[in-house]
Amino acid sequence: MNEFTNPGLNTTASTLQEARQQHSEHLRQSVVQVAASLLREYGPEAVTVRRVAERMECSTKIIYSLFNRKEGLAKELYLEGCRILGREFEATALTGIPEADLQRLAQAYWRFGQEHASFYQVMFGGAFAEFKPDEISMQGMTTAWSQVTALIASADLDENSPEWTARLIWAALHGVIHLHLAGQLGSGEEAAMLYDRTVAMIVHSLFDKRRN
Amino acid sequence: MNEFTNPGLNTTASTLQEARQQHSEHLRQSVVQVAASLLREYGPEAVTVRRVAERMECSTKIIYSLFNRKEGLAKELYLEGCRILGREFEATALTGIPEADLQRLAQAYWRFGQEHASFYQVMFGGAFAEFKPDEISMQGMTTAWSQVTALIASADLDENSPEWTARLIWAALHGVIHLHLAGQLGSGEEAAMLYDRTVAMIVHSLFDKRRN
DNA sequence: TCTAATTGGTAACAATGTTACCTAATTATA
DNA sequence: TATAATTAGGTAACATTGTTACCAATTAGA
Numbered sequence: 001m002n003e004f005t006n007p008g009l010n011t012t013a014s015t016l017q018e019a020r021q022q023h024s025e026h027l028r029q030s031v032v033q034v035a036a037s038l039l040r041e042y043g044p045e046a047v048t049v050r051r052v053a054e055r056m057e058c059s060t061k062i063i064y065s066l067f068n069r070k071e072g073l074a075k076e077l078y079l080e081g082c083r084i085l086g087r088e089f090e091a092t093a094l095t096g097i098p099e100a101d102l103q104r105l106a107q108a109y110w111r112f113g114q115e116h117a118s119f120y121q122v123m124f125g126g127a128f129a130e131f132k133p134d135e136i137s138m139q140g141m142t143t144a145w146s147q148v149t150a151l152i153a154s155a156d157l158d159e160n161s162p163e164w165t166a167r168l169i170w171a172a173l174h175g176v177i178h179l180h181l182a183g184q185l186g187s188g189e190e191a192a193m194l195y196d197r198t199v200a201m202i203v204h205s206l207f208d209k210r211r212n
Numbered sequence: 213m214n215e216f217t218n219p220g221l222n223t224t225a226s227t228l229q230e231a232r233q234q235h236s237e238h239l240r241q242s243v244v245q246v247a248a249s250l251l252r253e254y255g256p257e258a259v260t261v262r263r264v265a266e267r268m269e270c271s272t273k274i275i276y277s278l279f280n281r282k283e284g285l286a287k288e289l290y291l292e293g294c295r296i297l298g299r300e301f302e303a304t305a306l307t308g309i310p311e312a313d314l315q316r317l318a319q320a321y322w323r324f325g326q327e328h329a330s331f332y333q334v335m336f337g338g339a340f341a342e343f344k345p346d347e348i349s350m351q352g353m354t355t356a357w358s359q360v361t362a363l364i365a366s367a368d369l370d371e372n373s374p375e376w377t378a379r380l381i382w383a384a385l386h387g388v389i390h391l392h393l394a395g396q397l398g399s400g401e402e403a404a405m406l407y408d409r410t411v412a413m414i415v416h417s418l419f420d421k422r423r424n
Numbered sequence: 425t426c427t428a429a430t431t432g433g434t435a436a437c438a439a440t441g442t443t444a445c446c447t448a449a450t451t452a453t454a
Numbered sequence: 455t456a457t458a459a460t461t462a463g464g465t466a467a468c469a470t471t472g473t474t475a476c477c478a479a480t481t482a483g484a
Contacts, residue, residue, distance in 0.1 A: 133395060184350065
């Protein structure tokens with residue numbers, strides 16, 4: 001028992017049952033934050049159940065009680081990554097010109113992949129081999145990506161659904177980022193140039209069709 | 213000692229030194245084939261050093277003597293995957309029309325990802341977390357992909373180098389296949405449609421620029 | 425207050441990559 | 455040719471992981 005694992009303190013719950021649930025929820029969030037900081041500091045391989053428990057100063061049992069399997073913790077890291085990505089998009093200044101804004105959002109996605117590479121590997125790079133996103137995880141990504149989807153929807157491009165056009169953009173951009181993070185694209189500058197060309201191709205393809 | 217681990221038999225080497233090298237090379241290839249069959253049959257998780265040794269009826273030491281680390285074996289599986297991919301491309305009937313041929317090669321790449329998903333995951337999906345392709349591996353991929361590069365080169369599209377345009381195509385297609393294999397794109401039909409749209413986008417973007 | 429259920433810790437299990445150590449065979453050298 | 459050095463290969467262990475069986479203590483409900 002320590003600062004984390006002590007119910008009844010710092011709570012406004014009226015019953016002990018509620019206190020427990022609050023405590024449990026608080027614990028969950030603490031575990032996720034500890035795992036996330038391990039991920040940021042030392043990369044995906046460093047996120048082991050034992051190490052998380054060590055940093056929490058508790059036994060591994062607690063993690064299994066809260067998340068069932070390591071995969072359950074991975075799911076929370078996925079959602080945490082979605083929140084980070086969503087914030088990056090929200091912090092992107094937009095112009096109102098669809099072509100330019102799509103380019104800016106694409107650049108934000110590239111930055112996310114570079115500056116939060118460990119999260120990217122967990123979310124989309126298969127760093128935890130067992131983990132496959134469930135419906136909730138994918139909804140988290142849909143939410144994070146919603147600015148792109150909204151942009152496509154408002155641009156009224158063609159007969160395709162904005163959701164799937166947004167996914168087409170995602171997949172193409174992901175391909176460059178992922179191959180780059182996997183070390184299959186040579187130097188960083190070359191990868192960045194390839195990314196820019198890919199963005200240009202997408203913008204050209206989507207917006208020039210409209211003018212014909 | 214068994215059928216695999218017996219130098220001096222079935223050899224045409226004049227000296228014992230040569231016989232040893234031939235034997236060693238033969239062993240290497242046997243190990244790779246055993247690992248590849250495990251990969252095909254049971255997926256990447258099944259490819260463990262112990263299981264490969266078991267199927268070879270030898271100790272794990274041999275694998276470490278031949279490949280240093282498991283990563284070394286992964287590299288050979290990467291190259292084997294490149295050969296399979298190269299054969300798929302070679303077996304693709306081409307028409308001589310660049311747009312159509314690019315589409316056919318892209319379809320061959322999709323089929324490779326679906327029918328040799330385990331290889332794809334090892335090569336590009338990070339199934340072996342430790343593995344990063346070295347120069348030789350990437351050269352293997354360049355060779356496998358050379359038909360696409362040659363097609364782009366012969367089409368004489370723009371000022372960009374054919375190599376990097378071919379890589380741009382690769383990255384975009386890889387994005388769809390990889391997200392699909394990672395279970396992040398919904399059903400298979402939807403993913404296939406998304407792939408087709410991506411191919412169409414690429415063809416449109418590359419070949420329509422030329423006509424302006 | 426007494427019984428049942430839940431929480432959480434300890435220690436173990438099984439699987440894996442990897443290596444230390446030993447044996448035997450092979451090669452080189454006197 | 456005989457002996458020393460090198461090498462190949464097997465056994466068994468080590469460390470690290472995810473995971474679970476078991477037990478003690480605490481808590482909830484009668």
